[in-house]
Amino acid sequence: MIPRAIITDIEGTTSSLSFVHDVLFPYSRARIADHVRDHADRLGPLLADVRTEAGDAGLDVDACIIQLIAWQDADRKIGPLKTLQGMIWAEGFADGSLQGHVYPDAVAGLRRWNARRISLYVYSSGSVAAQKLLFGHSVAGDLTPLFSGYFDTAIGGKKDAASYRAIADAIDLPPADILFLSDVEAELAAAQSAGLAVTLLVRDAPLPDGAYRAVGDFDSILPESLFA
Numbered sequence: 457m458i459p460r461a462i463i464t465d466i467e468g469t470t471s472s473l474s475f476v477h478d479v480l481f482p483y484s485r486a487r488i489a490d491h492v493r494d495h496a497d498r499l500g501p502l503l504a505d506v507r508t509e510a511g512d513a514g515l516d517v518d519a520c521i522i523q524l525i526a527w528q529d530a531d532r533k534i535g536p537l538k539t540l541q542g543m544i545w546a547e548g549f550a551d552g553s554l555q556g557h558v559y560p561d562a563v564a565g566l567r568r569w570n571a572r573r574i575s576l577y578v579y580s581s582g583s584v585a586a587q588k589l590l591f592g593h594s595v596a597g598d599l600t601p602l603f604s605g606y607f608d609t610a611i612g613g614k615k616d617a618a619s620y621r622a623i624a625d626a627i628d629l630p631p632a633d634i635l636f637l638s639d640v641e642a643e644l645a646a647a648q649s650a651g652l653a654v655t656l657l658v659r660d661a662p663l664p665d666g667a668y669r670a671v672g673d674f675d676s677i678l679p680e681s682l683f684a
């Protein structure tokens with residue numbers, strides 16, 4: 457069946473794990489302390505969120521920085537950290553020192569599906585601002601015109617079925633008309649239990665005989681014969 461909308465994850469799906477972990481994360485880690493100190497006057501609400509998430513209302517700015525760096529090192533998908541990373545990456549994307557990695561097959565697939573009038577969305581733990589930066593300054597140029605919308609964990613966690621129901625509501629489509637792509641089986645489980653079709657992306661590893669349809673690249677997701 458041809459989906460009316462496709463929602464894609466980023467890390468491990470459109471873009472390499474290595475770009476996120478070996479390029480983006482070190483870039484933000486090296487700049488968290490200076491960025492927070494330089495902008496502490498306007499980061500009040502974000503630091504308040506850090507204190508809430510940490511469960512310690514008494515954290516001063518330095519303690520918030522230590523907490524943010526600890527979350528970054530543990531790859532915690534926590535709202536204030538993801539928002540801050542997006543703010544820091546914005547500088548790198550703006551001055552050209554960062555360019556969003558997107559696999560060539562993902563670029564081609566997204567362009568093909570857009571031409572077929574399938575609506576495309578992103579759902580990632582990265583903040584919506586960061587998602588727009590990655591696709592707006594990608595190695596293949598500005599891919600943002602291909603997308604109809606973006607979702608991050610403000611709508612809910614990626615392993616919660618309720619998040620996928622909320623996205624289906626937001627884009628005004630029945631869940632069964634939506635295909636979700638991810639490299640994380642727990643995310644597919646949540647999406648599937650909300651009624652979405654799902655496909656597992658397995659980059660650079662043999663395809664597993666698992667619970668979900670698995671493909672190695674975007675070329676195999678919707679064969680052109682489907683459109684004949």
Ligand SMILES: CSCCC(=O)C(=O)COP(=O)(O)O
Pocket residue numbers: 465466467468476480533579580581582583586587590614
């Ligand atoms: C520009 S988004 C960077 C990706 C990121 O920060 C992240 O945590 C990846 O999460 P995903 O949900 O895309 O696997």
Ligand SMILES: [Mg+2]
Pocket residue numbers: 465466467468469638639640
């Ligand atoms: Mg992922």
